[in-house]
Amino acid sequence: MIDLYQECADLVNQIPKGMVTTYGTVAKALGDEIAKRAVGVMLNSYGPPIKMPCHRVVYSGGGLGGFAYGLPKKMEMLAEEGVFEKDGKIADFENIFFDKFKTDFPLKNARKKQLDLAETVTLADPKKMPDMILGLDASYIGTRAFGAGILFHISDKKVVKTFTSESKINWPYIPTYLGFREMPVFKLIIDELGRDAILMLDGNGVLHPFGFGIASHIGVEFGMPSIGAAKSLLCGSVGTGTNPPVTLGGHTIGTELKTSPRAKPIYISPGHKISMASAVKITAKISRLKIPEPLRLAHMEATAMRRSAL
DNA sequence: GCGACAG
DNA sequence: ATCTTGTCGC
Ligand SMILES: [Mg+2]
Numbered sequence: 001m002i003d004l005y006q007e008c009a010d011l012v013n014q015i016p017k018g019m020v021t022t023y024g025t026v027a028k029a030l031g032d033e034i035a036k037r038a039v040g041v042m043l044n045s046y047g048p049p050i051k052m053p054c055h056r057v058v059y060s061g062g063g064l065g066g067f068a069y070g071l072p073k074k075m076e077m078l079a080e081e082g083v084f085e086k087d088g089k090i091a092d093f094e095n096i097f098f099d100k101f102k103t104d105f106p107l108k109n110a111r112k113k114q115l116d117l118a119e120t121v122t123l124a125d126p127k128k129m130p131d132m133i134l135g136l137d138a139s140y141i142g143t144r145a146f147g148a149g150i151l152f153h154i155s156d157k158k159v160v161k162t163f164t165s166e167s168k169i170n171w172p173y174i175p176t177y178l179g180f181r182e183m184p185v186f187k188l189i190i191d192e193l194g195r196d197a198i199l200m201l202d203g204n205g206v207l208h209p210f211g212f213g214i215a216s217h218i219g220v221e222f223g224m225p226s227i228g229a230a231k232s233l234l235c236g237s238v239g240t241g242t243n244p245p246v247t248l249g250g251h252t253i254g255t256e257l258k259t260s261p262r263a264k265p266i267y268i269s270p271g272h273k274i275s276m277a278s279a280v281k282i283t284a285k286i287s288r289l290k291i292p293e294p295l296r297l298a299h300m301e302a303t304a305m306r307r308s309a310l
Numbered sequence: 311g312c313g314a315c316a317g
Numbered sequence: 318a319t320c321t322t323g324t325c326g327c
C-alpha cells in the first residue's frame with residue numbers, strides 16, 4: 001500500500017512561501033477530511049530536522065495550531081515569510097489561504113478498495129470451523145509497530161503459541177481506515193502462526209460505515225475466517241435486550257456483548273467467512289474478563305515488547 | 311464548554 | 318494508540 005506519510009509530505013511541500021493552509025484542507029487533498037487529525041500527527045513526525053514547511057499548516061479557525069519546535073518558533077518562521085498573527089490569529093487569513101493542491105487523492109482510492117473488497121466478504125460459516133483463534137494486536141512508538149499474535153485453542157482454552165514482531169508502518173491512525181495501518185504488522189505473524197485458525201482483531205469486522213473494518217480487511221486479504229471485537233462503538237445504534245444488535249441503515253452489522261458482569265460491553269462483528277451467530281458464540285466462549293482472552297494476551301505481549309524496545 | 315469516529 | 322500513582326471496590 002502507499003506511504004501516506006510521504007503523500008502528506010508531498011502536499012505540504014506545495015504550500016508556497018507567504019501562504020498557509022489548514023489541517024483539514026491537507027486532509028481533503030489526501031482524499032478524506034476525516035484524516036485531519038492524522039495530518040497533525042504526520043506533520044509532528046517529520047524531523048528533526050523538519051525538511052518541509054510544516055509551519056504553513058494552521059487551524060481552520062485562524063489559530064496557529066501546533067509545532068514540534070514550539071509555537072514561538074512557528075510564529076517566527078511565518079513572520080520571516082510575511083505572515084503575521086494578531087490576537088493569536090493569522091492576519092489576512094482569507095487572502096493567503098492556499099488550497100490549490102496537485103493530488104491524486106490516495107484516500108479516495110483506499111476507500112474504493114474497501115468498497116470493492118467488501119463485495120467479496122462472506123458471512124457464511126466455514127465447512128469445518130477451526131478450533132483455534134489467532135488473536136492479533138499492536139502497540140506503537142511513532143511509526144515503530146510492535147505486533148503480537150496469540151494462538152489460542154478454543155475448546156481447551158489454552159495458549160498454544162505466541163509470536164511477536166516489530167515492523168515500520170506508513171499510515172497513521174485514521175478512523176475507518178484502520179486496516180491499512182495495521183495490515184503490514186500482522187502479515188508476518190499470520191504467516192508464522194499458521195492458517196488453520198479464526199483471526200480475531202482488536203477492532204471491527206462488518207461493523208463499519210462501509211462494511212469493511214480491519215477484521216474484514218485482514219480476513220479477506222488472507223482468505224481466513226475473522227472476527228472483530230471492538231472496545232467502543234464506531235457507528236450504528238444499539239438495540240435492546242440481551243446481546244442487543246447494532247444496526248445501521250436497517251441492517252444488523254454487529255452485536256453488543258457483555259463479556260464480564262461489571263465491565264462495559266464490547267462490540268462483536270463477523271469479519272469474513274463466519275456468521276454473526278458463530279462470531280458471538282465463540283467470543284463469549286473465550287472471554288473470561290472484558291477483553292476476549294486471545295486479544296487480551298496479544299495486547300499484553302505487544303505492550304511488553306514495546307516497553308522492552310526503548 | 312460541548313460534542314467526539316475502532317486503534 | 319500514548320502520557321501515568323495511587324486508590325477504591327468486589
Ligand atoms: Mg489494538
